[in-house]
Amino acid sequence: MTLPIDTGPTTRDALLTCEQMAACDRFTIDNGTTGFTLMLRAGQGAARHIRRAFRPGRVLVACGPGNNGGDGFVIARDLREHGWDVTVALLGAVSSLKGDAAEAAAHWDGPMAALSAELVGSADILVDALFGAGLTRPVEGAAAELLARAAGRAASGRLKVAAVDVPSGVHGDTGQVLGTACPADLTVTFHCRKPGHLLQPGAELCGGVRVVDIGIDPAAPAMASPAARVIAPALWQDRLLPAGPADHKYTRGHVLVLGGAMPGAARLAARSARRMGAGLVTVCTPEEAVPLVAGDAPGLIVQDIPYDLGAFVSARKVAAIVVGPGLGTGAYAWRLVEAALACTLPIVLDADVFSLFAGRRLPDGGPAVLTPHGGEFGRLFPKIDVRESGRVAAVSRAAEQCGHTVLLKGPDSTVAAPDGRCALLDGAPATLATGGTGDVLAGAVAALLGRGLPPFEAACAGAWFHREAARRLGGTALLAEDLADAL
Numbered sequence: 001m002t003l004p005i006d007t008g009p010t011t012r013d014a015l016l017t018c019e020q021m022a023a024c025d026r027f028t029i030d031n032g033t034t035g036f037t038l039m040l041r042a043g044q045g046a047a048r049h050i051r052r053a054f055r056p057g058r059v060l061v062a063c064g065p066g067n068n069g070g071d072g073f074v075i076a077r078d079l080r081e082h083g084w085d086v087t088v089a090l091l092g093a094v095s096s097l098k099g100d101a102a103e104a105a106a107h108w109d110g111p112m113a114a115l116s117a118e119l120v121g122s123a124d125i126l127v128d129a130l131f132g133a134g135l136t137r138p139v140e141g142a143a144a145e146l147l148a149r150a151a152g153r154a155a156s157g158r159l160k161v162a163a164v165d166v167p168s169g170v171h172g173d174t175g176q177v178l179g180t181a182c183p184a185d186l187t188v189t190f191h192c193r194k195p196g197h198l199l200q201p202g203a204e205l206c207g208g209v210r211v212v213d214i215g216i217d218p219a220a221p222a223m224a225s226p227a228a229r230v231i232a233p234a235l236w237q238d239r240l241l242p243a244g245p246a247d248h249k250y251t252r253g254h255v256l257v258l259g260g261a262m263p264g265a266a267r268l269a270a271r272s273a274r275r276m277g278a279g280l281v282t283v284c285t286p287e288e289a290v291p292l293v294a295g296d297a298p299g300l301i302v303q304d305i306p307y308d309l310g311a312f313v314s315a316r317k318v319a320a321i322v323v324g325p326g327l328g329t330g331a332y333a334w335r336l337v338e339a340a341l342a343c344t345l346p347i348v349l350d351a352d353v354f355s356l357f358a359g360r361r362l363p364d365g366g367p368a369v370l371t372p373h374g375g376e377f378g379r380l381f382p383k384i385d386v387r388e389s390g391r392v393a394a395v396s397r398a399a400e401q402c403g404h405t406v407l408l409k410g411p412d413s414t415v416a417a418p419d420g421r422c423a424l425l426d427g428a429p430a431t432l433a434t435g436g437t438g439d440v441l442a443g444a445v446a447a448l449l450g451r452g453l454p455p456f457e458a459a460c461a462g463a464w465f466h467r468e469a470a471r472r473l474g475g476t477a478l479l480a481e482d483l484a485d486a487l
């Protein structure tokens with residue numbers, strides 16, 4: 001029963017919802033591959049990763065009532081054929097299994113028990129094949145008890161856990177936990193990752209994620225419009241040119257940072273815009289802050305806020321504006337944001353802008369990137385519930401509603417454009433969770449807008465360079481100043 005794994009197209013960056021994945025399965029099956037063949041490829045591919053990741057030990061394969069459980073039976077058989085000591089624990093009766101899962105179970109001739117949390121106590125490795133893409137409601141009862149017992153044993157270092165497709169209880173579309181879930185050391189999924197592998201808390205619960213190619217037909221329509229993509233340079237690299245001989249400072253983009261109550265934020269945004277390759281950076285700030293902002297940056301232009309901002313940006317050939325970091329929320333801030341939007345230039349809106357416009361429509365302006373964190377997003381879009389809809393749907397709805405690119409920051413930064421594109425940032429280090437790193441991001445995105453990237457691409461690229469800089473810095477305590485310099 002060993003089948004060769006087909007090598008399909010590159011699916012590295014596509015993220016499919018559970019429904020899209022099921023459509024890919026159906027399309028492939030309609031074109032002549034049996035569902036059971038897909039299940040064999042999935043289970044055998046997963047078993048190979050499990051054999052690579054863990055030393056042989058006593059394995060408990062917890063199988064659910066659907067095809068995720070079917071994969072579990074294939075894995076159980078493969079591991080047993082390789083000499084591992086395997087017991088299957090099944091939720092429900094074998095006679096209730098249907099289709100491919102029933103066929104996979106029929107090939108299992110090893111020990112089998114009714115699912116019970118007690119079984120975890122004598123296992124070294126748990127293969128979690130309870131629920132995958134078919135999770136429809138919170139995990140409860142015996143399945144929940146088993147997962148909770150496994151989580152306890154894993155936390156004390158006595159159990160390794162491999163999840164099939166997703167850790168059971170994690171929703172593949174949102175990364176949210178329905179009921180309960182057990183953190184895995186390894187998650188093996190099929191064809192491509194799903195948003196829930198990148199979104200929290202799912203991402204954290206998955207441990208390392210491996211993708212097995214199960215030979216999905218490359219012509220499957222869902223592949224042309226995946227729900228989201230992983231943020232990677234392929235999204236922008238052919239549009240972000242290095243400096244060439246014909247360039248001068250204005251062709252590289254003049255970025256204007258509008259400062260306010262907290263000048264440190266404008267300084268960080270300006271510094272990061274310069275490191276991100278802006279040709280020229282000017283900070284306009286209340287007069288009393290000019291010496292402070294100019295202080296240690298002789299290459300920066302600093303002046304007070306011009307009376308006529310529109311005339312200023314056109315005379316100084318400004319290519320992109322940042323407003324929000326350290327701005328404040330008084331009448332001054334309000335007028336400045338309105339004036340900045342009226343310039344109709346590419347603009348990054350951040351921080352205090354979201355308090356100023358809480359629950360209100362932004363005035364018309366040029367193409368914008370909005371960079372709220374979770375709290376600011378809630379203020380600006382109070383009717384969109386991120387927890388209920390999941391980040392992909394929520395940020396996409398926000399982008400459509402405001403007509404601009406929205407970058408919802410966090411450990412799982414999510415970018416959506418009003419045209420329906422969505423992209424997720426994978427693996428941002430938690431050292432970024434410190435004051436000022438958002439100001440650095442705003443400056444970086446503005447520089448990329450100034451260098452000619454459209455808003456969605458600029459937001460994706462900014463988030464990616466920001467993460468790369470944080471990774472390069474490493475350590476345990478990251479300073480926003482160092483991050484700007486590491487871009």
Ligand SMILES: NC(=O)C1=CN([C@@H]2O[C@H](COP(=O)(O)OP(=O)(O)OC[C@H]3O[C@@H](n4cnc5c(N)ncnc54)[C@H](OP(=O)(O)O)[C@@H]3O)[C@@H](O)[C@H]2O)[C@@H](O)CC1
Pocket residue numbers: 022025035038039040042043064065066067068069070071130131132133134135136137138139140164165166190214
């Ligand atoms: N399709 C293919 O070709 C391939 C698919 N593959 C594999 O199939 C998996 C998807 O399989 P699937 O669609 O059968 O769904 P699955 O995740 O097994 O769960 C459905 C079952 O669980 C039940 N159930 C749900 N939630 C529950 C809860 N909280 N508590 C209790 N019960 C709950 C639900 O019951 P129902 O809601 O119908 O009452 C139903 O019985 C996918 O993740 C991948 O591993 C691979 O083999 C590659 C080829």
Ligand SMILES: Nc1ncnc2c1ncn2[C@@H]1O[C@H](COP(=O)(O)OP(=O)(O)O)[C@@H](O)[C@H]1O
Pocket residue numbers: 351373409410411412413428429430431432433434435436437438439440441466
């Ligand atoms: N736990 C985390 N893991 C990874 N990145 C994070 C985490 N928390 C925050 N970040 C990132 O750090 C930055 C923080 O921005 P923000 O909240 O605006 O901070 P500030 O306003 O102090 O500059 C964002 O880019 C965000 O994506």
Ligand SMILES: [K+]
Pocket residue numbers: 068128129130131132163164165166167168
């Ligand atoms: K699972």
